[in-house]
Amino acid sequence: MTDLARYAADHGLRHFLFSFSDLFGVQRAKLVPASAVNQLARDGAGFAGFAAWLAMTPADPDVLGLPDPASLAVLPWQRNVAWVATDLQVEGRPLEQSPRWVLRRQLERATQLGYSFRTGVEAEFFLLQPGGTAIADVHDTQSKPCYDQLALMRQFELIGGLLEAMEELGWGPYQADHEDANGQFEINWTFADALVTADRHALFRVMAQSMAEPLGARVSFGPKPFPQLTGSGAHLHHSLWDDSGRNLFHDPRGELGLSRLAYHFLGGLLEHAPALCAITNPTAESYARLGGQTTNSGATWSPGWISYGGNNRSHMVRIPDDQRLELRLADSAASPYLLPAAVLAAGLDGLERQLDPGPRNDANLYTDPPAPSTAASLPASLDEALAAFATDTVLRDALGEPFCQAYESLRRQHS
Numbered sequence: 001m002t003d004l005a006r007y008a009a010d011h012g013l014r015h016f017l018f019s020f021s022d023l024f025g026v027q028r029a030k031l032v033p034a035s036a037v038n039q040l041a042r043d044g045a046g047f048a049g050f051a052a053w054l055a056m057t058p059a060d061p062d063v064l065g066l067p068d069p070a071s072l073a074v075l076p077w078q079r080n081v082a083w084v085a086t087d088l089q090v091e092g093r094p095l096e097q098s099p100r101w102v103l104r105r106q107l108e109r110a111t112q113l114g115y116s117f118r119t120g121v122e123a124e125f126f127l128l129q130p131g132g133t134a135i136a137d138v139h140d141t142q143s144k145p146c147y148d149q150l151a152l153m154r155q156f157e158l159i160g161g162l163l164e165a166m167e168e169l170g171w172g173p174y175q176a177d178h179e180d181a182n183g184q185f186e187i188n189w190t191f192a193d194a195l196v197t198a199d200r201h202a203l204f205r206v207m208a209q210s211m212a213e214p215l216g217a218r219v220s221f222g223p224k225p226f227p228q229l230t231g232s233g234a235h236l237h238h239s240l241w242d243d244s245g246r247n248l249f250h251d252p253r254g255e256l257g258l259s260r261l262a263y264h265f266l267g268g269l270l271e272h273a274p275a276l277c278a279i280t281n282p283t284a285e286s287y288a289r290l291g292g293q294t295t296n297s298g299a300t301w302s303p304g305w306i307s308y309g310g311n312n313r314s315h316m317v318r319i320p321d322d323q324r325l326e327l328r329l330a331d332s333a334a335s336p337y338l339l340p341a342a343v344l345a346a347g348l349d350g351l352e353r354q355l356d357p358g359p360r361n362d363a364n365l366y367t368d369p370p371a372p373s374t375a376a377s378l379p380a381s382l383d384e385a386l387a388a389f390a391t392d393t394v395l396r397d398a399l400g401e402p403f404c405q406a407y408e409s410l411r412r413q414h415s
Helices: 004-011 034-043 099-112 149-154 156-169 194-215 260-271 273-280 338-352 382-391 393-399 401-413
Strands: 015-021 027-033 045-047 063-067 081-090 116-121 123-128 173-178 184-189 218-220 236-241 325-327
Touching: 004 034, 004 081, 015 034, 015 063, 015 099, 015 194, 027 034, 027 045, 027 194, 034 063, 081 099, 081 194, 099 116, 099 194, 099 338, 099 393, 116 194, 116 338, 123 194, 149 156, 149 173, 156 173, 156 184, 156 194, 194 218, 194 338, 236 260, 236 338, 260 273, 260 325, 260 338, 273 338, 273 382, 273 401, 338 393, 382 393, 382 401, 393 401
Parallel strands: 015 081
Antiparallel strands: 015 027, 045 063, 063 081, 116 236, 123 184, 123 218, 173 184, 236 325
């Protein structure tokens, strides 16, 4: 175990945030002083499971959060505090419905098959006034505001600050832009092992909100806060690699430069798409984004059908190049951990059964929707997605029934 007390002394830290993400993606934490950090790293920080969205009761034993030192990050906006992701246990055993554990299980399954899973996520968000009912910048009014240079620079203090924070953390940020909706932004950082990306995604949600508040603004990760504007996605770029560091999705002889393995993985995504929506699009608001009405900019930029295309953003899965797949289904409410876990579970089923995704569709589906015989529509509501999730036994077996039952129960109660 890393000596966190020694790390604190060497880096001028006074406190640690022992953090976890619950089933609704809410970031929870305890603030641990450096003087007590090694004891709590050994014994775990105690949480009452019922107090978070973990599908537990007040009668259940303590949930203990054990820090993973590999995730440790000194907060760039509070440099005497470090954030660390924890793995949750109850009475010495992993809490099976905890999102980070669900992802770990899928990554272990991939490792046993000889694969490592690498991901990158496009983190879209709205910047709002403190009350949350209007965008922060009253001058951001263009009907096509995407890449608006002036609107981007009016928010330079926050957006530039987030890029600098990511550079300090070693994430490799490479661009930020004003997105398709008024008040909407996106920041991209370099892809990595799926668990690393998930931890960074979880911390990013905290970081964006923490850095916006002193500037008098509020960050929203709501999927569709304004009906007339484009919703916020969490597009997941992903690929499988082998132990030698070779990208197994790439094959210059394959269609669009992708391997048969990549297409089987894609087949799994299409096969399980209705059930995946329960995780990738987890709120009632999510379904105002999927296949929703045309926005002020002229397109929703979200899928409506179970389909894939080449470098074509009107489909559920895009093939942007010969290295990866991009799942455009997920929205910004998706759990940083459950999103890659569900994608990996579906894709591995595609590999094991060698599922064929069928021919790609190169049409603009916003103007030329597919014939019903060639592509099914995505669920139109959370209830419909949860019904598909309830009957997808393959996906449930992979993710584990304790998690599936806990997640489904909470979502039905609070949809």
